Amino acid sequence: MKGAYYEGNKRFSVGESKIVPPGPGEVRMKVAYAGVCGTDLHIYLGHMDQRVKVPQVVGHEASCEIVDVGEGVTDFKVGDHVVLRPTDACGKCPTCERGDINVCPSINFIGITSPGAFQGSWTVPAHLLHKLPASINMVHAALIEPLAVACHDVRFGEVTDKDYCVVIGAGPIGVLEALVCREKGARVVMSEVNPARVKLVAEMGFEVVNPAETDLVKYVMDATGGDGADVVFEVTGSQAGAEMMTKLPRTHGRIVIVAIFAEPKMIDLRTILWREYTVVGARNYVKQDYEEAIRLVASGNLPLDKIVSDVRPIDRVQETFEQIASGSANFMKVLFSCSD
Ligand SMILES: [Zn+2]
Ligand SMILES: [Zn+2]
Known part of the structure; x- marks a missing residue:
């Protein structure tokens, strides 16, 4: 071998x-x-x-x-x-x-x-x-390993079936997070600029917005009656993502930082204060995240072949x-x- x-x-x-x-x-x-x-x-x-x-x-x-x-x-x-x-x-x-x-x-x-x-x-x-x-x-x-990352992130986002979630970045971890949020009964919107990834996640049944073409903030505000998202996941590690993540949540909304940022970025601390956001980092996984990932794969509900x-x-x-x-x-x- x-x-x-x-x-x-x-x-x-x-x-x-x-x-x-x-x-x-x-x-x-x-x-x-x-x-x-x-x-x-x-x-x-x-x-x-x-x-x-x-x-x-x-x-x-x-x-x-x-x-x-x-x-x-x-x-x-x-x-x-x-x-x-x-x-x-x-x-x-x-x-x-x-x-x-x-x-x-x-x-x-x-x-x-x-x-x-x-x-x-x-x-x-x-x-x-x-x-x-x-x-x-x-x-x-x-x-299962990347899915366990997603389970950990979604757990830290305290996502429930009442939530409107935005996942910024539709790479493997972002897509798996979106799937876990959907399994929890949440409404999920993905933000992605790569046309091939936009197409793929649309085929998986997700609402997807290309922020280079569509005003994502307006899209989320229109969809939530001007309130904003309950939970936002930042999975791009980019300056654009770091700026976008504070524009989308409702007051008392939650931001989960998932991407590994290579260097410090400018973020809007005033809005975090003003709207009393909770910002959490989420990294790796513990046993219970693996157990949830195994249960989700065993359920056969996730379109993993895609x-x-x-x-x-x-x-x-x-x-x-x-x-x-x-x-x-x-x-x-x-x-x-x-x-x-
Ligand atoms: Zn990995
Ligand atoms: Zn130790």
């Missing part, structure tokens, strides 16, 4: 996947499918070279089957279908003691600082696994990252089939 190794300088090599026997508390898994995340793209572009020691197998969004079980592992057995929660927290610091394991300052993110999922054989700590019901198809299961743009062998890793980085292919989510 093969593995894709990030070598630095926008290069991947394809080699053998190392068979690492599971130590105590670990399992070895066969990776079925692994998705390319924005984080993997940042690694490819060299933005995270201080954290990634090369050559390194990256990737962390995967569906897997257990093939070997280390000493002391009792919750899992060979043949189980599982997904990994790749955030391995220290468990000892004040943040972890409060239960906030997603934001532990010394978190080990598997697939960044240790070997990841773009390989056929993957050995990981068993305490980070979640078992999948047999009914879940493994292509869909590869979307999100998967392509499934391809690991041999095409270099070409795939070049296509994503150049924007030439308009992918939503590409998966590698890792067990070929």
Whole structure:
């Protein structure tokens, strides 16, 4: 079985996947499918070279089957279908003691600082696994990690069936947030400038506004009788998004910051004060977000096939990252089939 190794300088090599026997508390898994995340793209572009020691197998969004079980592992057995929660927290610091394991300052993110999922054989700590019901198809299961991000974000937005939600940015996380909001019974509008993404989310049945063509503020105000949105998700990381997010909520509305902003942006603090907004950051996920994501995938209600743009062998890793980085292919989510 093969593995894709990030070598630095926008290069991947394809080699053998190392068979690492599971130590105590670990399992070895066969990776079925692994998705390319924005984080993997940042690694490819060299933005995270201080954290990634090369050559390194990256990737962390995967569906897997257990093939070997280390000493002391009792919750899992060979043949189980599982997904990994790749955030391995220290468990000892004040943040972890409060239960906030997603934001532990010394978190080990598997697939960044240790070997990841773009390989056929993957050995990981068993305490980070979640078992999948047999009914879940493994292509869909590869979307559980980003869906858990969306579940976490929507939970922090306290979204209910009475809410009018705006998601600024229709990339994979934005679309999954919109799906989770819709599952909660909320009304959702997406804002997106890329025409291919506008088309895709419209096909998924979402109201979508291209703010380059339509006045989004007027659209939201007209739709809410001049009141404004209950919850706004900022998923673009852009200055335009940072400015837009304070223009859309009602008084006492909520803003959830999801995008990873590369540098500080100007935001309208006066409006946050004046209209008494709640602004929260939301990052990663905890166990309950994974459990909700698994439940949602198992329900079969989500149009996940629409999100998967392509499934391809690991041999095409270099070409795939070049296509994503150049924007030439308009992918939503590409998966590698890792067990070929
Ligand atoms: Zn990811
Ligand atoms: Zn910790």
